[in-house]
Amino acid sequence: MALPEISARGLYGGQHMTTAETLLAGPRGHRMVLAYARDAERTLQPEFRSDLFDHAVSLAAYHLESGREGARVLYGPGADEARQNVLTADDVAHRLSQVPLPEVTAVALRSALADAVDAARYWQDPDGEDILVAAEPVRRELRRVAEHIARSPHAQWWTMPDATDQWLVGWSEDGTDSVGSTTAELLRDYGDRTAAEEVRAGRDRPADPSANWSGWWWSTPPTRCSSRRLFDGTPAGLWVVEDSMGWERAIARRVNIPAGARVYEVDGAQAWAELCRLFPVEVTAQKRHDWYRTTGRSGRWVIPDWSRLPERYEGVHLTVAGYLAAAGTAIAVDADTASVIAGWAPDDTYWLTDTVKLDSDDSQTWVCDTVGRRPCWVEEAHH
Known part of the structure; x- marks a missing residue:
């Protein structure tokens, strides 16, 4: 059967400016804007004060998730007083x-x-900060920050399509490529395992989405992934990792992309939904519990069938703006079906064919320096 015609640049195509609306469209965007505001205040006011916005966020988030399993804990001098100091979303918005x-x-x-x-958690309920930034008073004040960010030239690459200068980041000590199978074999095996897991989950797991059950919550292809180099020469993949294990050493290897490589651009929810509509794979039984917790939606779930895309595309790229707007949300595919972008990082490109090769002669070793206020990746000199 012939594949449906779909655009190589997602539903919209082209390149757009980063906007405040995009930055405030989804939970990851909310958290990015919040993080920027907190860091801005810390930069201008490095000494602790109980009347600061940053402190208000911590207190409000603590109370919003208090009593839940895994909730944050207050300790140390002043903790007892802080537990009694309940701040509302209006209080936080005023300080912001x-x-x-x-x-x-x-x-x-x-x-x-x-x-x-780093704060993305697709296997559990939204945390206190997620709840706080979704509150209307805080959302209104975050718009000022989002507009400030959106005007910056430093945010404009967030809407750009896949870059030609791509680097794969690996966390193994020797940096060797552990993939022994062809990409086609990986995709075929992944498809078989996904289908088998759906049957098994449908048989063994409860149909109640609120049941205490967890499984494989990712919606990524099982193939190589790369990202562009940033303004200082570091690969983006060093900095933006969902469900990070706290690695402090990485090997980055250049990815050689053939001329004319076709990359499908996921620049938002609709581009992802388009993939799911055209190439759906049922994953309701295996995803329903995790994705219900993170989105609050109960119903049928699908992901794209990655094994069908290589006939048309060499890769799939998630723009930063697309990530901030859509990751972690219940993306409507049709009237009764939805999907979630989960486990992806902003600017990830997953490669679906073996025409894309790793450059065995061009690698870099990076070490994370955690001494300063912000972690910093530094290239290790070759001896």
Whole structure:
């Protein structure tokens, strides 16, 4: 059967400016804007004060998730008093309105983006900060910050399509490529395992989405993934990692992309939904519990059938703006079906064919310096 015709640049195609609406469209965008505002205040006011916005966020988030399993804990001097000090979303919004916004820098934006990605949890309920930034008073004040960010030239690459200068980041000590199978074999095996898991989950797991059950919550292809180099020469994949294990050493290898490689651009929810409509794979039984917790939606779930895309595309790229707007949300595919972008990082490109090769002669070793206020990746000199 012939594949349906779909655009190589997602539903919209082309390139758009980063807007405040995009930054405030989804939970990851909310968290990025919040992280930027908190960091801006810390930069201008490094000494602790109980009347600061940053402290208000911590207190409000604590109370919003208090009593839940895995909730944050207050301890140390002043903890007892803080537990009694309940701040509302209006209180937090007022303090946010008082935070001066310094000139946007590439470093500050990268730090805020990294914080938002690191806070993603698609196997549990939204945490206190997620709940706080979704409250209307806080959302209104976050718009001022989002507009400030959106005006910056440092945020404009967030809507750009896949870059030609791509680097794969690996966390193994020797940096060797552990993939022994062809990409086609990986995709076929993944498809078989997904189908088998759906049957098994339908048989063994409860149909109640609120049941205490968890499984494989990712919606990523099982193939190589790369990202562009940033303003300082570091690969984006060093900084933005969902469900990070706290790695402090990485090997980055250049990815050689053939001329004319076709990359499907996921620039938002509709582009992802289009993939799911055209190439759906049923994953309701295996995803329903995790994705219900993170989105609150109960119903049928699908993901794209990655094994069908290589006939048309070499890769799939998620723009930063697409990630901030759509990751972690219940993306409507049709009237009774939805999907979730989960486990992806902003600017990820997953490669679906073996025409894309790793350059065995061009690699870099990076080490994370955690001494300063922000972690910093530094290239290790070759001896």
